Amino acid sequence: MRMSSLPSFDGCEVTEKVTAGPIVEIYRATQVPLGRKVTIKALAASIVPSSPFAAALEREARLLGQLNHPHVIGLYDFVRKGDRLWLVLEAIDGWSLAELMQRAKHFSHPTAAAIARFVAYGLAHAHARGIVHRDVRPANVTLTKAGGVKLTDFSVASDERLPTAPELLDGSGGQQSLAYASPEQVLGEPPDPRSDLFSLGVLLYELIAGKTPFGSGDDPAATLRIRNEQPPPLGRYAPDLAPTLERVVQRCLQKMPAHRYQSADELGAALDAALADMGVVNPRDAVLEALSGLGLAVKPSSPVITERVPRRPGPSLAMVAAVLLGFSALLGAGGGAIELWARHAGAANGESGPSGRLELVPATPGYLRVVAQPWAHVIVDGEAFDTTPFARAIPLSPGTHYIRLEHPQAPTERRTIELAAGETILLDVSMKVRRPEGLSRESALSSAAPVDSSP
Numbered sequence: 001m002r003m004s005s006l007p008s009f010d011g012c013e014v015t016e017k018v019t020a021g022p023i024v025e026i027y028r029a030t031q032v033p034l035g036r037k038v039t040i041k042a043l044a045a046s047i048v049p050s051s052p053f054a055a056a057l058e059r060e061a062r063l064l065g066q067l068n069h070p071h072v073i074g075l076y077d078f079v080r081k082g083d084r085l086w087l088v089l090e091a092i093d094g095w096s097l098a099e100l101m102q103r104a105k106h107f108s109h110p111t112a113a114a115i116a117r118f119v120a121y122g123l124a125h126a127h128a129r130g131i132v133h134r135d136v137r138p139a140n141v142t143l144t145k146a147g148g149v150k151l152t153d154f155s156v157a158s159d160e161r162l163p164t165a166p167e168l169l170d171g172s173g174g175q176q177s178l179a180y181a182s183p184e185q186v187l188g189e190p191p192d193p194r195s196d197l198f199s200l201g202v203l204l205y206e207l208i209a210g211k212t213p214f215g216s217g218d219d220p221a222a223t224l225r226i227r228n229e230q231p232p233p234l235g236r237y238a239p240d241l242a243p244t245l246e247r248v249v250q251r252c253l254q255k256m257p258a259h260r261y262q263s264a265d266e267l268g269a270a271l272d273a274a275l276a277d278m279g280v281v282n283p284r285d286a287v288l289e290a291l292s293g294l295g296l297a298v299k300p301s302s303p304v305i306t307e308r309v310p311r312r313p314g315p316s317l318a319m320v321a322a323v324l325l326g327f328s329a330l331l332g333a334g335g336g337a338i339e340l341w342a343r344h345a346g347a348a349n350g351e352s353g354p355s356g357r358l359e360l361v362p363a364t365p366g367y368l369r370v371v372a373q374p375w376a377h378v379i380v381d382g383e384a385f386d387t388t389p390f391a392r393a394i395p396l397s398p399g400t401h402y403i404r405l406e407h408p409q410a411p412t413e414r415r416t417i418e419l420a421a422g423e424t425i426l427l428d429v430s431m432k433v434r435r436p437e438g439l440s441r442e443s444a445l446s447s448a449a450p451v452d453s454s455p
Contacts, residue, residue, distance in 0.1 A: 009040055009086055010079060022046070023053050028091065031076070037093075038076060042086035049083050056155065059162055061087050063154050066129050071122030073142075073152045092152070093145050095296065097203075098138035103294050105210040109238065110275060111290040112207035113245055114283035115141070117271035118149035119200055124264035126151075127193040132158045134191055136199035137180045138206070145297050147288035158191035178217035183255050186223045194257040197267055201252025201260075208245075209237035213253065227255070245274040247387060250375065259374070365395035366419035368403070372429045376405040376413070393424070407431045 006014040011031060018026040018039075027040040047053050061078035064087075068074065074090035097115070107115070119141055126133060133140075133154060140153040178186075182198035205213045213231030215222040231253055234246050248270050254260045261267040280286050282300075291297035370378045372388040379385070381401055385394050388405075398421045405413040410431040417425050 007042070009042070009088075010081065011077075012038060012040060012088065014040065020044070024057065031088065036076075037091035039089040039091050040086055041089055043084065049080070049085060054085050057085055057087065060155050060157070062162060063131055063157050063159055064089075066131065067126060069122055069125040071118045071149055071151055072125060073150050090150075092142045092150050094143050094148075094150075096139055096152075097141040097143060100143060100290075100294065101138055101206075104290070106237075107207045107290050108286070109208060109241060109245055110278050110280045110283075110286040112204055113248075113271050113275050113278070114280065114286035115143070115149055115207060116200055116204040117268055117275065117283055118287075119151055119203075120197075120264045120268035120271060122149075122151040123193070123196050123200070124268060126154075126157070127196070127264055130159055130161065132191040132193050133196050133199075134158055134185070135177055135180075136196050136203060137177055138203065141203070143287060143291065145291070147284040147291065147297065147300075149287060178222060179212045179214065180217075181223070181226060182257075183227045184257060186226050192257055193264065194260050194262065197252050197260050197264060198254075198257075200267070201249055204252065205231065205234060205249050208241065208249070209234060211237075242274060242278050243386065244277045245271075247375070248274055254374070364398065364421040366398055366421055367393045367424040368396055368401070368417065368419065368427070369393050369424060370403070370405070370427045370429070372405050372407075372413075372427075372431055374407075374431065374433060376407045376410075376429070376431050379404040379406065398423075403427065405429055405431065407433060409433050 006017060006027070008014065009027075009029065012029040013032055014027045014029045016028040018028060020026075021044065023044055025042050025044055027042065029038050029040050030036065031038045041057070043049070043054055043057055058078070058080070061075060064073070064075035065078070073092065075087060076090065077088035079086050079088070106112075119136065123133060123136070131154070133151065135153065135156050136151070140151065142150045142152055144150065180199040180202045182192075182195040184192060185195055202212055202214070214225040214229070234241055234249055248267070251260055251270075252267065261270065275283055275286070285300035288297050288300045292299035368380065370376075370386070370388050372378075376388050377384060377386075378388060378394070380394060380396065380403055396419055398419055401417050401419060403415040403417060405415075405427075410433045413429050413431065415427055415429075417427075419425060
């Protein structure tokens with residue numbers, strides 16, 4: 001568009017028109033005399049200042065005015081002049097996640113976790129100030145050329161201290177947003193910060209799998225699936241997905257808000273743990289690596305580890321006690337006996353023996369697989385091994401083993417198995433999860449969810 005046809009805004013020199021919707025228009029500009037690049041979000045000329053949409057734009061400014069966080073778009077100014085109304089926003093040098101997902105159908109697991117992690121901490125900042133975003137989706141997440149992540153567009157955000165805004169300030173039609181809506185949003189329940197965590201879980205699922213878990217927003221059955229169906233297992237699309245990251249997605253997508261993470265800070269910490277489990281030290285580098293792969297940024301100097309770093313469980317108290325008792329007995333048996341015992345102990349702990357062979361599993365193991373819904377900690381012979389519903393195959397020596405499945409809101413399930421060499425035993429268990437009581441605002445969700453043990 002020619003400069004002469006661009007509108008003027010006090011204190012800003014417009015350089016480009018970005019979008020022109022029926023309600024708002026977006027421009028790139030330079031704030032003078034500071035020389036600072038900014039984005040102008042202005043009410044369209046056809047909308048009168050007494051319109052509810054004008055009030056909604058002012059409301060968005062009031063919400064953003066409460067926020068100041070590196071992962072939330074910044075507000076510099078709000079101007080009302082005659083019949084005109086506009087916001088002066090931080091200019092973000094980058095691309096929306098929606099744009100990037102048109103280039104790359106899905107992202108590496110560290111990149112997906114890093115993006116979600118930044119958004120989670122941006123949401124935590126907003127939630128701490130009583131603001132629920134209500135529209136977390138790829139179009140409202142922007143990645144910067146420097147590897148930063150910004151949560152944008154608070155036009156339909158809620159704050160109980162302010163009047164409700166019209167749903168469609170941008171005039172987009174809102175169909176895409178339905179794919180990311182939480183069950184309580186579908187049912188018209190009051191806004192809840194945990195709804196944003198569900199939406200972020202949908203976004204994280206999509207970044208990994210290349211598709212949303214419940215269908216597209218224009219699918220009439222999508223809202224029914226959101227309310228009543230579990231998402232397809234992520235392992236179907238990403239068989240090498242780290243279990244820690246898979247469990248994060250599963251918990252975000254629980255139907256009942258009480259079964260999700262209870263705060264965005266808690267979700268951010270879980271994503272930090274998942275990134276550490278994948279060997280990622282700097283989440284920003286994971287974002288930069290994805291942009292570099294698309295030819296949009298310089299590759300980080302240090303490579304991002306994309307393979308999960310397995311963690312071997314530490315010794316149990318029983319094992320430590322046995323070692324101490326064994327060592328005491330060997331003190332009287334002479335140095336030779338101690339040397340033989342040390343070699344055996346070293347081999348059992350995965351250290352090289354005289355032959356250099358690593359004895360990590362029994363020579364002729366059997367295998368145990370456990371699937372428990374909605375999830376459970378798997379404890380075998382007193383040792384914690386994994387957490388379901390997608391537990392790894394556990395190699396065990398042939399013989400009798402005692403299995404315990406634990407969930408904080410369900411009775412402990414116990415099983416005894418007889419395992420032969422080369423045999424694989426599958427335990428498929430439904431944990432009898434107790435529903436929280438006294439949550440009247442979730443009563444509609446209880447009736448909408450399937451009547452089984454899955455929350």
